[in-house]
Amino acid sequence: MSSWQIIQQSLPLFEKGFVLTLWLSFIGIIGSIIVGLICSLLKYFRVPILSKIAVIYVEVSRNTPLLVQLFFLYYAFPVLGFKLNAELCGIVGLIFLGGSYMAEGFSGGFDGVSKTQVETGKAIGLSQLQLARYVVFPQGLILSVPALAANMIFLIKETSIFTVIAIPEMTNTALDLIGMYYRSNEYLLMLVIGYALILIPLSLILTILEKRVRYGSFGN
Amino acid sequence: MAHSGINVLFEGRNLIRLFGGLWTTVEIAGVALILGLLLGIVLGVLRTFPNRLLRLVLRLYLEFFRITPTVVLLFLFYYILPRQLGVNLPANQMAMLAFALWTSAEMSDIVRGALISVPKHQRESGMAIGLNRWQLYRYVLIPQAVSLELPATVNLVTRVIKTTSVLMLISVMDVINVGQQVVEANNQKFPTGVFWVYGMIFVMYFAIDYPLSWWAKRLDKKRLERANG
Known part of the structure; x- marks a missing residue:
């Protein structure tokens, strides 16, 4: 069979994998942003106990590989009586990992707001909540956009690791096909193109977004 | 009699085997980092040169590694090198090569970023006192760039170490692969093993990466304090 036929034949399967990769990434990114925002707020307001827990979570999560986290969820947790299916494991794992990266991104933005801004706010008598609401968050969120954008791309790429727990996303589909038909060139080419189709447009959009929000930065 | 699962670690040579696997992981990460960081510095410096073609090629090199997940990259090397280019390397060395090139791409961007954020007057003063290009980089730009790039470089190191976890996919006997074998061999005796x-x-990876990322954070804080006064 010619390469072209191989590609045409496996296109529907790849499409399925592609859609699953997109879908898992999407849920993972949304979940990570929510978890990350909560953690960074707990840290910002120094909520007793909870902020400590957030700090520990962030350090554990960002200093261990997703693959090991997934193995833990998928193979070790059932022994304790929690059994999740592979896709749920993947999503939980991705959010567990992404939450800490997003938390770091938000916190970095909040910390990056210049001292003069914060001190000026205090000087005109803003309460801690007002300071956060009107001074730190609007500027900090803008400052955190580049980090959040980089994290999104990182998380999409990380979904390729789901192949180890046999979630039929794009990488898994390609590796399965290679295993069955030994046509590594064609399938790998499709795989690389598949990721490029997601990541190139996204990174262009994010670059434009970063430029746009920079107009909003102030006092730096 | 029920066995407590933790004893699986102390059964036979299990713990020694796990540490052996960890050593393979560290070895591959270490070699890849040394080669990758050095190559990355060279590429990063080249990316600040005025030659447009050179810059375009290096930019494409970076973008290729950026949009390709490491798992995919590893498989590209695994299948393409032997079949298309006739290069037959053991899996370990292939992994070192793949990781080194990936590291060099990421590093080139860090170095470039640091070099172009050295204030312009520094470069111009250097040229005004008659330094040639080599001297300009050697005495003015690189020393100042190092302090700017160090936190990002340390973070890259932690990322590379974490990413070595995907080595098990190309059947390198890294710590995770060894772990899987230990689990399978002891499943009967230690169901919770x-x-x-x-x-x-999990703890092993954390123990390596946490001190590094802590250090990176401290360096970054110091740098910010210096910058903001």
């Missing part, structure tokens, strides 16, 4: 073996691997 899987928890402890993967727990141990």
Whole structure:
């Protein structure tokens, strides 16, 4: 069979994998942003106990590989009586990992707001909540956009690791096909193109977004 | 009699085997980092040169590694090198090569970023006192760039170490692969052993990466304090 036929034949399967990769990434990114925002707020307001827990979570999560986290969820947790299916494991794992990266991104933005801004706010008598609401968050969120954008791309790429727990996303589909038909060139080419189709447009959009929000930065 | 799962770690040579696997992981990460960081510095410096073609090629090199997940990259090397280019390397060395090139791409961007954020007057003063290009980089730009790039470089190191976890996919006998074998061999005797073996691997990765990322954070804080006064 010619390469072209191989590609045409496996296109529907790849499409399925592609859609699953997109879908898992999407849920993972949304979940990570929510978890990350909560953690960074707990840290910002120094909520007793909870902020400590957030700090520990962030350090554990960002200093261990997703693959090991997934193995833990998928193979070790059932022994304790929690059994999740592979896709749920993947999503939980991705959010567990992404939450800490997003938390770091938000916190970095909040910390990056210049001292003069914060001190000026205090000087005109803003309460801690007002300071956060009107001074730190609007500027900090803008400052955190580049980090959040980089994290999104990182998380999409990380979904390729789901192949180890046999979630039929794009990488898994390609590796399965290679295993069955030994046509590594064609399938790998499709795989690389598949990721490029997601990541190139996204990174262009994010670059434009970063430029746009920079107009909003102030006092730096 | 029920066995407590944690004993799986102390059964026979299990713990020694796990540490052996960890050593393979560290070795591959170490070689890849040394080669990758050095190559990355060279590429990063080249990316600040005025030659447009050179810059375009290096930019494409970076973008290729940026949009390709490491798992995919590893498989590209695994299948393409032997079949298309006739290069037959053991899996370990292939992994070192793939990781080194990936590291060099990421590093080139860090170095370039640091070099172009050295204030312009520094470069111009250097040229005004008659330094040639080599001297300009050697005495003015690179020393100042190092302090700017160090936190990002340390973070890259932690990322590379974490990413070595995907080595098991191309059947390198790294710590995770060894862990899997230990789990399978002891499944009958220690049904909850899987928890402890993967727990141990989790702790191993954390023990290597946490001090590094802590250091990176401290460096970054110092840098910000210097910058903001």
